[in-house]
Amino acid sequence: MTNAITINNLTYGYPDQDPLFHDFDLEVQEGQWLSIVGHNGSGKSTLAKLILGLLEANSGTISIFGQQLTVETLAEARAQVGMVFQNPDNQFVGATVADDVAFGLENRQVPSEEMPKMIEAALKQVGMADFADREPHTLSGGQKQRVALASVLALKPKVIILDEATAMLDPAGKSAVLQTLKDLKNQYQDQLTLIVITHDMAEAALADRVVVINDGQLAFDERPQDLFVQGQALKELGLDQPFESQLAQALPKAPNQYLTKQELAAWLSTLKD
Numbered sequence: 001m002t003n004a005i006t007i008n009n010l011t012y013g014y015p016d017q018d019p020l021f022h023d024f025d026l027e028v029q030e031g032q033w034l035s036i037v038g039h040n041g042s043g044k045s046t047l048a049k050l051i052l053g054l055l056e057a058n059s060g061t062i063s064i065f066g067q068q069l070t071v072e073t074l075a076e077a078r079a080q081v082g083m084v085f086q087n088p089d090n091q092f093v094g095a096t097v098a099d100d101v102a103f104g105l106e107n108r109q110v111p112s113e114e115m116p117k118m119i120e121a122a123l124k125q126v127g128m129a130d131f132a133d134r135e136p137h138t139l140s141g142g143q144k145q146r147v148a149l150a151s152v153l154a155l156k157p158k159v160i161i162l163d164e165a166t167a168m169l170d171p172a173g174k175s176a177v178l179q180t181l182k183d184l185k186n187q188y189q190d191q192l193t194l195i196v197i198t199h200d201m202a203e204a205a206l207a208d209r210v211v212v213i214n215d216g217q218l219a220f221d222e223r224p225q226d227l228f229v230q231g232q233a234l235k236e237l238g239l240d241q242p243f244e245s246q247l248a249q250a251l252p253k254a255p256n257q258y259l260t261k262q263e264l265a266a267w268l269s270t271l272k273d
């Protein structure tokens with residue numbers, strides 16, 4: 001399978017600081033849903049910025065679909081990778097929701113007559129088509145993040161990186177954004193690679209694969225069901241297990257130590273008193 005992202009021997013440190021990453025390797029396959037977790041300051045956002053070419057590696061290589069990131073390939077690489085950031089209020093440039101989605105298309109010099117259709121399609125994909133004429137500041141946090149996602153989707157990226165995109169949302173907003181991600185993944189399957197940086201272990205558990213970054217190294221690289229049963233090891237890295245895993249492990253008769261929310265609910269509902 002093709003690699004969407006290939007990182008080899010990456011070394012990076014901010015000026016006048018010790019390197020955050022030293023000989024760091026990571027491959028993300030096309031179509032994968034990858035979660036990146038790690039304690040505060042472990043370098044997750046820095047890694048995202050390196051992949052986007054917003055920061056330049058001190059040494060080593062980063063390739064996007066096989067093409068190494070350089071000054072010459074940066075624009076082409078960026079066209080394939082979209083990013084949604086943490087703060088919904090820092091991502092708007094348009095006076096209305098539709099204007100906001102249009103902004104990225106204008107930057108790509110999409111002819112203006114083609115835009116309305118593309119804007120409508122992108123907003124539809126995130127369930128925000130009815131909000132096209134709304135001013136962004138009148139939206140909820142979750143709605144804003146879905147519009148941010150629509151602005152990225154309109155540009156047809158092959159990879160979307162979400163950096164703590166649900167961290168500032170209330171539970172309803174968070175669950176709407178996560179449902180949108182699941183819908184997109186169902187729709188695009190292997191055509192869309194998702195990289196989700198998060199502190200929320202339940203959110204991380206939605207992925208096919210979870211990597212834990214610690215001291216600039218991959219401390220774990222596993223499927224959620226293999227990672228989240230390792231409560232003590234996670235604790236030592238400053239991380240929690242998802243609530244569902246904690247509960248499943250505390251229930252002696254649970255069929256498995258790792259259960260998704262749905263599996264746990266289904267099993268609990270079979271219990272009789």
Ligand SMILES: Nc1ncnc2c1ncn2[C@@H]1O[C@H](COP(=O)(O)OP(=O)(O)OP(=O)(O)O)[C@@H](O)[C@H]1O
Nearest residue numbers: 014015017020038039040041042043044045046047
């Ligand atoms: N622009 C910068 N200049 C100097 N140091 C920085 C800069 N940005 C981040 N750092 C430092 O680099 C380290 C990694 O930061 P980064 O934001 O990548 O971590 P993170 O894992 O995303 O953290 P969090 O989970 O808190 O968002 C931290 O020690 C941080 O203080």
